[in-house]
Amino acid sequence: MPVTDVTTDPENLTMTIVADFAAPVERVWSAYSDPRQLERFWGPPGWPATFTAWDHTVGGRAYYSLTGPRGERSSGSWEFLSIDAPHSFEVLDSFVDDEGKPLEGFAPMRMKLSFTPTAEGTRMIGESHFDSVEALNQVVAMGVIEGTKMAMAQLDAVLQDLREFAQGKGTQVELLDDTHVRITRLVEGPRELVWRAYNEEELMRQWMLGPEGWEMTECVIATEPGQQHRTSWAPVGDTPGEPFGFEGEVLLVDAPRRAVTTERMQGTDGPETLNDLNLYEEDGATLITVLIEYPDKETRDMILATGMAEGMEASYTRLEHEVLAPAERS
Structure with missing residues (x-):
């Protein structure tokens, strides 16, 4: 620091x-x-x-x-x-x-x-x-x-070239304090397209799937404050695991730079997290930063222990290969 x-x-x-x-x-x-x-x-x-x-x-x-x-x-x-x-x-x-x-x-x-x-x-x-x-x-x-x-x-x-700072490091998880976690991932592609990948159902279904063997079964995207979002996943075939999903509300939108949402497991009263997504582009690459606020340290540790970061890395890799790379070639 x-x-x-x-x-x-x-x-x-x-x-x-x-x-x-x-x-x-x-x-x-x-x-x-x-x-x-x-x-x-x-x-x-x-x-x-x-x-x-x-x-x-x-x-x-x-x-x-x-x-x-x-x-x-x-x-x-x-x-x-x-x-x-x-x-x-x-x-x-x-x-x-x-x-x-x-x-x-x-x-x-x-x-x-x-x-x-x-x-x-x-x-x-x-x-x-x-x-x-x-x-x-x-x-x-x-x-x-x-x-x-x-x-x-x-x-x-800020002081380093963005690719020098983040390229090849994959999904990085930083524990800022007991209730805040910052997750960063550099992807090769323009911010406008990354924003669309977060806000258009057709694109989101191509990449936000987590580990191999899972499919997105429900995708309700919210793009304005006050709207409700809802996303569900389920294992395919013999893949182990139980279906699950998240839902919440959009609190703030500053397109194509920032979106803040609440998130909780579907069908529950919580615990609820606050997810603050920020996108920054430099020389054709976009740094995705997600600041997550948890209600307490126990919830933070419990969610991180589920393999969340590994699932996000699989999704971000798919974002680059399935959404950003084809757009660059076309």
């Missing part, structure tokens, strides 16, 4: 974050000065950022929103106070409403990010200055420290 240290100093009204990256200063600077790259890591998992305005000049402003899995929003603005590329920049960081106006009860803070070379790459030091101890404690109580650690842990993927 890039973040190596976070300290708060109530006497000097500061919070300091230190992070180390295995990339040169110029590459790290580009990630912090390009809103499209910032969107990939500025928000913690489950709360991706969208920058709606970006004037990267002294006196210019940037506006962004973090969107939670149920559509919750938290917005902010930066006023650029100084820019010394590629070494540092300083902003006045404010909480704002949907119209960009400062929120009452939230004092702005002055934040300076500095980038210096190290033997291994780059050290980033972020120092935030607050108007009062109350303002510092308010931000800490909001979970900014842990959120920042989780957000910046995503930066390694």
Whole structure:
């Protein structure tokens, strides 16, 4: 994880974050000065950022929103106070409403990010200055420290070429905490087609089958918030296993980038998971990221022990061979 240290100093009204990256200063600077790259890591998992305005000049402003899995929003603005590329920049960081106006009860803070070379790459030091101890404690109580650690842990993927970062690694499972699991898989193909493969019945039936010997017996796709989805599978012939299925509700859709759904076993009251699908394309390859929120650690471990990751890998391999590759050849 890039973040190596976070300290708060109530006497000097500061919070300091230190992070180390295995990339040169110029590459790290580009990630912090390009809103499209910032969107990939500025928000913690489950709360991706969208920058709606970006004037990267002294006196210019940037506006962004973090969107939670149920559509919750938290917005902010930066006023650029100084820019010394590629070494540092300083902003006045404010909480704002949907119209960009400062929120009452939230004092702005002055934040300076500095980038210096190290033997291994780059050290980033972020120092935030607050108007009062109350303002510092308010931000800490909001979970900014842990959120920042989780957000910046995503930066390694941004700093590398996408294929260098993920190609050939198959389906990767990361335990983020007791209730959150992040699953990633790189597939060769454009994001638009991967999105269609998740949202069109004809395509989904070609690939989302899990291990060999299973068939999809029911496929009800939902594409708008509030709609219900339902999918079932059954073993074919002598394949061992019992039929099963999932159902749930669509909570959020940001096509072709993100979809959030609830999911539970059919015919039960739970346990229910929250599945946050994100798609990112770079140079013709798409990184599929699924952030799953479980109700507790026991449910997380129980579901992972079913061989879920192996089944997903079989499906993703089929997605590449049966859907993406034929489309590329045609």
